[in-house]
Amino acid sequence: MGSQLFFPRGFFLNGIDSGIKDRKKRDIALIYSQVPCVAAGLFTKNRVKAAPVVISQKHLRNGRAQAILVNSGSANACTGNRGIEDAKTMAYDLACQLGIRKEDVLLASTGVIGRFLPMSRVKQGIKKITKTVGNPSKPEFFTEAIMTTDTTPKIISSQFLTQNRKRAVICGLAKGAGMIHPDLATLLCFIITDIAIHKRLLQKALMEAAETSFNSLTIDGDTSTNDSVLILANGRVGNRPINSENRDFLKFQNSLNEVTRGLAELIARDGEGATKLVRIIVNNAKNSLSAKKIARHIASSPLVKTALYGSDPNWGRLMAAIGSSGIRIDPQRIDIYFGKLQVARNGQPTSYSEMKAKRILKKKEIEIVIDLKQGTSGAKVYTCDLTPDYVKINSCYST
Amino acid sequence: MGSQLFFPRGFFLNGIDSGIKDRKKRDIALIYSQVPCVAAGLFTKNRVKAAPVVISQKHLRNGRAQAILVNSGSANACTGNRGIEDAKTMAYDLACQLGIRKEDVLLASTGVIGRFLPMSRVKQGIKKITKTVGNPSKPEFFTEAIMTTDTTPKIISSQFLTQNRKRAVICGLAKGAGMIHPDLATLLCFIITDIAIHKRLLQKALMEAAETSFNSLTIDGDTSTNDSVLILANGRVGNRPINSENRDFLKFQNSLNEVTRGLAELIARDGEGATKLVRIIVNNAKNSLSAKKIARHIASSPLVKTALYGSDPNWGRLMAAIGSSGIRIDPQRIDIYFGKLQVARNGQPTSYSEMKAKRILKKKEIEIVIDLKQGTSGAKVYTCDLTPDYVKINSCYST
Numbered sequence: 001m002g003s004q005l006f007f008p009r010g011f012f013l014n015g016i017d018s019g020i021k022d023r024k025k026r027d028i029a030l031i032y033s034q035v036p037c038v039a040a041g042l043f044t045k046n047r048v049k050a051a052p053v054v055i056s057q058k059h060l061r062n063g064r065a066q067a068i069l070v071n072s073g074s075a076n077a078c079t080g081n082r083g084i085e086d087a088k089t090m091a092y093d094l095a096c097q098l099g100i101r102k103e104d105v106l107l108a109s110t111g112v113i114g115r116f117l118p119m120s121r122v123k124q125g126i127k128k129i130t131k132t133v134g135n136p137s138k139p140e141f142f143t144e145a146i147m148t149t150d151t152t153p154k155i156i157s158s159q160f161l162t163q164n165r166k167r168a169v170i171c172g173l174a175k176g177a178g179m180i181h182p183d184l185a186t187l188l189c190f191i192i193t194d195i196a197i198h199k200r201l202l203q204k205a206l207m208e209a210a211e212t213s214f215n216s217l218t219i220d221g222d223t224s225t226n227d228s229v230l231i232l233a234n235g236r237v238g239n240r241p242i243n244s245e246n247r248d249f250l251k252f253q254n255s256l257n258e259v260t261r262g263l264a265e266l267i268a269r270d271g272e273g274a275t276k277l278v279r280i281i282v283n284n285a286k287n288s289l290s291a292k293k294i295a296r297h298i299a300s301s302p303l304v305k306t307a308l309y310g311s312d313p314n315w316g317r318l319m320a321a322i323g324s325s326g327i328r329i330d331p332q333r334i335d336i337y338f339g340k341l342q343v344a345r346n347g348q349p350t351s352y353s354e355m356k357a358k359r360i361l362k363k364k365e366i367e368i369v370i371d372l373k374q375g376t377s378g379a380k381v382y383t384c385d386l387t388p389d390y391v392k393i394n395s396c397y398s399t
Numbered sequence: 400m401g402s403q404l405f406f407p408r409g410f411f412l413n414g415i416d417s418g419i420k421d422r423k424k425r426d427i428a429l430i431y432s433q434v435p436c437v438a439a440g441l442f443t444k445n446r447v448k449a450a451p452v453v454i455s456q457k458h459l460r461n462g463r464a465q466a467i468l469v470n471s472g473s474a475n476a477c478t479g480n481r482g483i484e485d486a487k488t489m490a491y492d493l494a495c496q497l498g499i500r501k502e503d504v505l506l507a508s509t510g511v512i513g514r515f516l517p518m519s520r521v522k523q524g525i526k527k528i529t530k531t532v533g534n535p536s537k538p539e540f541f542t543e544a545i546m547t548t549d550t551t552p553k554i555i556s557s558q559f560l561t562q563n564r565k566r567a568v569i570c571g572l573a574k575g576a577g578m579i580h581p582d583l584a585t586l587l588c589f590i591i592t593d594i595a596i597h598k599r600l601l602q603k604a605l606m607e608a609a610e611t612s613f614n615s616l617t618i619d620g621d622t623s624t625n626d627s628v629l630i631l632a633n634g635r636v637g638n639r640p641i642n643s644e645n646r647d648f649l650k651f652q653n654s655l656n657e658v659t660r661g662l663a664e665l666i667a668r669d670g671e672g673a674t675k676l677v678r679i680i681v682n683n684a685k686n687s688l689s690a691k692k693i694a695r696h697i698a699s700s701p702l703v704k705t706a707l708y709g710s711d712p713n714w715g716r717l718m719a720a721i722g723s724s725g726i727r728i729d730p731q732r733i734d735i736y737f738g739k740l741q742v743a744r745n746g747q748p749t750s751y752s753e754m755k756a757k758r759i760l761k762k763k764e765i766e767i768v769i770d771l772k773q774g775t776s777g778a779k780v781y782t783c784d785l786t787p788d789y790v791k792i793n794s795c796y797s798t
Contacts, residue, residue: 048722048730048746078718080731080747113715114748223723225715302701302785303793310794316512316624319477323447324622331447332479347447348479349513386701388787394702395709 006157007139008169008194010034010236014138015145018125020073020111020118026145028125030094031068031190032133036104037232038196039065040203042210044227050077051087052107053228059091059103063199066104068190068230069094070146071122072175074111077225086117093123097130108188108228110148110175139173146175146188149393152270156262158255162239162248168195170252172259176267187214189229189263195252196235197242205253206231213260216292217268217382218299268382273389278308280381281369290327291379294370297325298381305386308366313357315343322370335371405556406538407568407593409433409635413537414544417524419472419510419517425544427524429493430467430589431532435503436631437595438464439602441609443626449476450486451506452627458490458502462598465503467589467629468493469545470510470521471574476624477513485516492522496529507587507627509547509574538572545574545587548792551669555661557654561638561647567594569651571658575666586613588628588662594651595634596641604652605630612659615691616667616781617698667781672788677707680768682777689726690778693769696724697780704785707765712756714742721769734770 015029041060043053059065069090076083087107095102109117132138143153157171174189191206210229235241242249269277280299285291298304301321307314315336322329336344339360343352360366414428440459442452458464468489475482486506494501508516531537542552556570573588590605609628634640641648668676679698684690697703700720706713714735721728735743738759742751759765 046719046722047728048718075715078715078730078743078746078748080745082747112713113718114713114743115715116748223719225719225722302789306790306793309790312795314511314513316474316477316514319447319512320445320622320624323445323624329446331477344477344513346479347477348481349477349515386790388790390701391705391708391785391787391790394705396711 005155005171006159006169007137007171008192008234008236010194010234011192012133012137013142014129014132015141015143016125016129016132018128019121020071020125026141027071027073028122028129029070029142029145030129031142031192031232032098033066033232033234035234036064036066037234038199038202039063039106040199040206040231041106042206042229044224046223046225048078048225050075050109050226051079051083052076052109053226054084055087055091056106056108056228056230059106062103064104065106065232066100067094067098068106068108068232069126070108070188071117072110072146072148074109074115074117075113075226076109076117078114079116082116086119089119090122090126093126094130097126098133106230108226108230110146110188110226113225143173146173148175149272150175150270154263154266154270156259156266158258160251160255162237162251164239166237166239168237168239168252169193170255170259172263174263174267176270187227187267189214191229191231191256191259193231193233194236195233195242196237196239197233197252201242201245201249202231202233205249205256208253209256209260212257213264216380217264218296264382268384271384272393273387273391274384275387276308276364276366276385278366278368278383278385280383281367281378283369283371283378284375285372285377285379286375288377288379291377292381294322294325294327295379295381297321299383302386305383308361309385309387311358311361313338313343313354313361318368318370319344319347329372329374333373335373337369339367404554404570405558405568406536406570407591407633407635409593409633410591411532411536412541413528413531414540414542415524415528415531417527418520419470419524425540426470426472427521427528428469428541428544429528430541430591430631431497432465432631432633434633435463435465436633437598437601438462438505439598439605439630440505441605441628443623445622445624447477447624449474449508449625450478450482451475451508452625453483454486454490455505455507455627455629458505461502463503464505464631465499466493466497467505467507467631468525469507469587470516471545471547473508473510473514473516474512474625475508475516478515481515485518488518489521489525492525493529496525497532505629507625507629509545509587509625512624542572547574548671549574549669551665553662553665553669555658555665557657559650559654561636561650563638565636565638567636567638567651568592569654569658571662573662573666575669586626586666588613590628590630590655590658592630592632593635594632594641595636595638596632596651600641600644600648601630601632604648604655607652608655608659611656611779612663615779616663617695663781667783670783671792672786672790673783674786675707675784676764677782677784678766679780679782680766680777682768682770683774684771684776684778685774687776687778690776691780693721693724693726694778694780696720698782701785704782707760708784708786710757710760712737712742712753712760717767717769718743718746728771728773732772734772736768738766
């Protein structure tokens with residue numbers, strides 16, 4: 001990994017301004033592969049699903065896709081049959097322009113819920129962006145166009161050598177910021193790779209990678225209507241297609257995990273109004289499910305998150321959150337650490353230095369470790385602090 | 400009810416400054432009945448229970464009590480055996496000073512978690528406050544002494560005539576503000592009445608009253624380690640003790656409901672940093688449990704609560720919260736109203752006036768109505784908006 005970016009062969013990315021957003025900002029984004037890809041996806045578990053989610057799920061049934069069309073500025077959610085028709089039109093128009101099948105188009109939208117898309121602008125935008133196919137790929141314009149309240153673009157890439165010594169690349173591009181909560185897919189994330197892989201294994205690897213990244217991430221406990229994680233594999237590496245959990249599969253899985261975890265950290269760091277990246281680590285739980293539930297519960301507590309914002313070593317709020325997570329615990333055995341500084345032993349205060357604790361909590365990255373002393377399982381969850389800026393950003397979003 | 404306050408006979412209340420809090424503020428409070436009372440209580444479901452909760456639960460087993468001792472400034476939670484010993488000492492010292500049984504003392508504490516009580520000050524405080532017994536009762540000092548981040552004291556009273564034409568009074572005194580979430584007991588609340596009633600029926604009435612008040616209230620989704628609702632009935636009315644669900648019981652229940660609902664509204668209105676009281680009303684659900692779950696989920700959503708703060712008619716966030724509540728709903732049937740203004744019909748936007756919607760949301764009291772069109776059950780939940788002040792208050796509480 002590292003800071004250098006790699007891009008898989010055979011993909012074109014771009015983002016343009018079509019006028020969906022009032023201000024002059026990129027708002028339509030495209031990923032296009034020269035050849036049809038094996039494809040997989042994870043989607044929001046919210047029962048209120050946006051139209052692009054409904055259409056993408058349908059188009060993904062055969063495990064094949066060639067393009068992803070994204071718009072920001074409007075979520076096309078809570079828009080009923082008209083929203084579905086609009087999404088279908090987007091897929092159809094793009095397919096016509098690119099000369100591919102409309103079932104090979106996946107869609108994603110982000111923005112305000114409950115507004116219809118300005119379809120004449122969207123249609124113009126599709127024309128405009130397809131005309132740029134063939135020009136140099138512009139991943140930086142793509143990430144710009146999918147941003148809403150994000151303050152930074154989010155791209156992570158990773159590469160590995162296959163058994164037959166070919167270099168394969170995975171690149172993930174995401175938007176995050178608000179409305180992020182662990183529940184399968186939890187944001188917009190698009191992953192492209194040039195490996196050749198069977199669709200069943202691609203879906204399996206994606207689910208596995210999401211479990212310790214996007215599903216271990218919470219900004220504000222809200223789950224969006226539009227969350228989607230989509231992956232396209234175009235096979236341009238020329239490896240023997242991965243069709244079992246062989247060595248190439250394991251290498252692919254590791255690289256994919258790196259990409260998704262890296263994106264999860266970038267998203268937590270850029271949580272709406274966030275000033276700190278926080279890792280909540282729960283150790284020695286009875287099982288990993290209960291470890292994760294406790295870690296998530298802590299990561300969702302406004303009282304914990306506001307204390308972290310204020311660098312206030314108020315570990316009692318951690319105890320209160322652990323106790324109300326619904327998991328049976330023994331309060332009298334719990335140890336709590338800020339970084340390496342132990343602040344509670346067996347559920348009671350240690351004689352730690354408050355100054356030291358404050359110094360640790362003032363950092364831009366904070367690790368909170370909970371030792372339950374109940375078993376051997378653990379979990380790690382990413383989150384951020386809750387700040388006055390979070391409130392400001394979200395108190396005037398739609399208008 | 401109304402704004403006039405009534406107090407039941409035979410109770411003495413006071414609050415004094417004992418130096419637990421750094422600044423000169425009342426921090427020890429007492430309720431004392433001239434005669435032993437029938438008593439009942441509801442306590443936090445948090446698995447991390449404060450020492451006063453453990454002791455009060457034990458002392459309540461026989462359904463009898465004569466005094467309630469409360470301190471603010473320190474929660475005596477996460478303090479292990481030393482905390483339990485400190486709580487026992489408080490009950491013992493008070494009992495000695497008042498000449499009553501220590502088992503007839505109930506305790507409650509509120510403040511920072513994970514700090515030991517400054518016991519020499521507490522002991523001095525107990526001496527000081529018991530010396531005032533016999534002076535005129537000071538309920539306003541009592542409510543002052545139990546406040547932490549509350550900005551206003553919270554007292555509600557109600558009276559009714561028993562079948563034998565005697566006037567009975569119920570008076571409730573509470574603290575709220577943060578860490579309030581529906582889960583049985585959810586705050587500190589002390590209710591006194593001069594009715595005579597059997598202990599089983601007193602407990603039943605209290606649970607019933609809590610269900611539509613404290614259990615229908617959420618400020619920030621956090622559940623405290625100390626939440627307690629205690630009720631004392633001293634029988635000074637001289638009615639025939641209520642020992643069945645007769646007419647007197649129904650009158651008592653109605654009055655008690657008035658008191659607890661009134662307190663719940665006062666608490667929501669005075670939520671930490673709150674500028675608005677919000678009532679979330681879910682109608683026509685399949686059953687009342689699912690109605691309540693959806694209403695609570697909406698009331699806990701930071702995105703909904705920040706939009707309400709900003710008077711932003713972003714009803715899509717309501718849809719997203721409804722969809723992620725875990726209850727099976729049909730998004731295409733949902734109607735949403737801000738007050739009487741319908742903003743969504745069958746899950747889609749109506750052509751409502753945004754200015755009108757903003758005007759409604761700018762009021763100090765907001766009613767949001769969700770019509771699920773699934774059945775005939777409903778629920779009402781009280782909450783408040785999420786503001787920059789909530790974050791400020793909670794980012795520097797312990798230090």
